Amino acid sequence: MIWLDALSKSFGKGERCREVFSEVNLLIPSGPIVGIVGERGSGKSTLLRLIAGVELPDRGHVHIEGMPLWSGGIGMSQHPLMTVRQNLRFLCRLYTEEDMEMEDHIEKILELSELIPYRNMLWKDVPVTHKPRLKFAVMAVLKSDVLLLDGLPNPKKESEIHEMLQQRMKEVSTLIALPNLKSLRRYCDAGIVIHKNRLHYFDRIKEAIKYYRKEISE
C-alpha cells in the first residue's frame, strides 16, 4: 500500500515556478499492477521519484508499506570503478540474508542481462548498449515488496527479462510509468492518470482509458 498524504511538489522559484502536484491525496492498494499515464512532462517520473524518496515533497508525506525498489536508481548506484560482479555483489547482499542466495541471484541477473562476458570488467568499460538491461534484470530477480518501474523492457528484443519481470510483477505491488495507453491496456490491472496537477486512480483500465481520451487526447 502506498499512501500519498497531501503531497505538493513544484520545481523552480518565483516566476519560473512550475507546479507538478498540488495537495494530492491518494491511496494506492497493493496487489494490482498500476500503470501511470499522462502527458509528456506531467510528472510520471516525478511521482516515482517522490515515492522512492529521492525527491522530497514541498509539503505532505509519502507512506509506503514494505521495501521498494526503484528502477531509476539501479544504474546510478553502480560504481564506475568496480567490476560488474563486484557491483552486483554489493547490490545482492542488500537484498539477501545468506551468501549462497546472493551468489544465486548474481548468476541469475548476469544471465538475464546478458552481461556474463563483461562480468569482470569495470562498470565504466561496459558498452553503453548493454547497461540498460541490468536494471530490469535486477528488478526481476531481487526480493522487494514494491516495484517502481520507469518504463518496461522491450518485449521483442528482451523477451526473457520481460517474461521474468511480468512474473515478478504479479507477485508484488507494482507501479509503472508508461509512455502510452497501449502498454497500459496490455500490462496493467489499474491505472493512474495525471492531469492538471492531480492524480486520478481507476480500478479498471477501461475507465482510465476513457478518462484519458476524454480529458487529455485521443
Added chain:
Amino acid sequence: MSEYLLKLLHRVNGFSPLDYAAQWMEIELEEEKSAIRRFGRIVYALFLRQLQTRLGGEVTGFIWVVLQPLVMILLFTVMHAVISGRSSSSYDVVVFMGSGMIPFFLFRTILQTSINVFKQNRSLYFYPQVKPIDAFLANALLESSIYGIVTLILLSLAMLVGVDVIPKDFDWVIVGILWLILLAMSWGLLLGVFNLFYPVVGRFVSFLTLPLLILSAVFFPVNILPPLAREWILYNPVVHFMELIHGSYLSSLDTRYVDYGYMIEWTIVPLFLGLWLYRRSEWKFVAQ
C-alpha cells in the same frame, strides 16, 4: 484468586499466559537478533564497496598509504636531529614520531573522509536498507583497519631494524588510540552533516587540518614548551590525546598534562550534537 484463574486458563488451553509471554519474548528477541544481523550485513557490504573503490583499487594506492607515514616519521626524525643534536632527548625519537604520527594521520583521515562520506554514497540511499550512518560507520571501520595494517607493517619494519618499539603501558596506548578514533568520528559526523547542507564547512576543515599537525604536539612533547605556550596549546583537545599516547608509550615521558575531563567534553558534545542533527535531517540526505 488470580492464581486460581491462571490455573483454570492453563487447564482450558493447556497453555499458560506465562508461556505466551515467554514465546512472545522469544519472537521479540529473534527479531532483534536478525535486525542486528541485517545491520551488520549492510555495513559489511558498504565496507567492501569502499575498500574496492578507495586507494583507486590498486596496489600502488596501498603502498602510498604505508609510505606516507613512514616518510613523515623519518623526515621529522631527521629534522629533530638537525635542530637539537643527537643526544638531547631521553627517548627514542623515531618511536616518539611514529607513536604520534600514525594515530594523528588516522584521526585526520577519518575526519576528512567522514565529512565527504555522506555525499559520496548519496546514490545508495534510495535503497531503503542503506542508511547514511551505515556508510559513515563502514568508512570509519575501513580507515581504522587500513591504519591497523599500516601500524603492523611499520612496527615489523622497526623491529627488523632493531628499534625497541615495546610500549611502556600498552593498555593506555590502545585506549588513547581508540578514544582518538571516537573523537574523529564524533567530529566527522557533526561536520559531515553540516557539510551536506553547507559545503563551505568541508573546505574550511581541510584548510584547518594543515596547521593542526603543527599545533597538536605530534612531533614534540608539551613539556619542552615555555609555560605560556603550553597553556595555550593545551586548549587544543588533540594535544591531550597525543600527550596520553606519547606518555603511555615512552618510559621517559608521562601524562601529567592530560586532562581527561576536557577530552570527554570534546568527544561527547559533538557526538550527541551530531547524532541529534543527523536524526533530524536523515530523511533529507537522499535528495541533497
